[in-house]
Amino acid sequence: MEEKDTYRTITTPSEEVLFKDKNSKFFGYAFPIQNEEEVKQHIEDLKKQHHAARHWCYAYQFGTDEKNLSYRANDDGEPNNSAGMPIYGQIQSFDVTNILIVVVRYFGGVKLGVGGLINAYRTGAQMALEASKIITKTINIEYCISFEYKNMNKVMRIIKEKNLNITNQILELDCKVFISVRKNDSESVFKTFDNQFEIKIEVV
Template identity: 35%
Template structure:
């Protein structure tokens, strides 16, 4: 299982005309089906009366072949959605979607021509889209005294952990997420600084 992957950080668009048909291609960040459906609805509204709105999306990591979808939207089977999805897979991006809007110009392109037309714009968008690296993080927790909180905050920040919950009682219970590579480094630092007084608890099998 991969521990990090790249994701797009903003939408890009590419437009071209092929044999009088107009193709408008979009690549954008998306991580769930509901957000993708909203994006598709927005594009349909912004670009009305097109003949086809073909699409592909990968909602998870690049190696996750479950959270994917594609559609030819009325074009011949296999001429749009699947080739577009293949480009997303080849890009090694995660949490990415693409939609291509086609305004028909009166000339049939054939299946091969459609594959080339639908993938050309997506390929250009994938070259242009800005991206960032995303580290996979896993949950863990610890309890500390109030006078230890500043030191714990410093260590969590040092090892790129993200606090997701704080519970205040007789002690403070912190729940946080951390990458697999940083977990043993954090454990060693906590043991060294607090001389075994604090115990980190892994809440994911990946950290155990």
């Protein structure tokens, strides 16, 4: 059985969404992210934008393979597990990764109780995801193929036959061509180049 070599994510931030409950307002946002620095930046920007809000609760997840997933959920002063985990639950439910979801709360004077908070943060996250364009991407392996210029035609012929995606190339006396290959095809592509005389392939 082939391993899963695709993942779902977003490439552009969602529109702002709003959920109201007993005068409290919950603004939801989804952002595509690649690292924790971007998470900090988005939170800082939202704190400036909503400086009068009480809570900026969020959850995020990185990684495209079940073995290397990392996530974090933050209640930002709300009762334990009443905000961050319900938001993270929606990331799991929509099966998306490399994503940050923030739900900003303005307190309306009436306490919602833990059940009410869980529902509000879950709904804010769900609405942000529904307002996002979710796409499926392939998990790719990057290779570098090294060879002398005289072997150029041989390398290019294989690349053309296998319809491979070139991401970068340095074509001098000693040539390097970088290719990006879908994970499930990567082993056969590696073997094809590895079996060629005077051609070297390695993972970048």
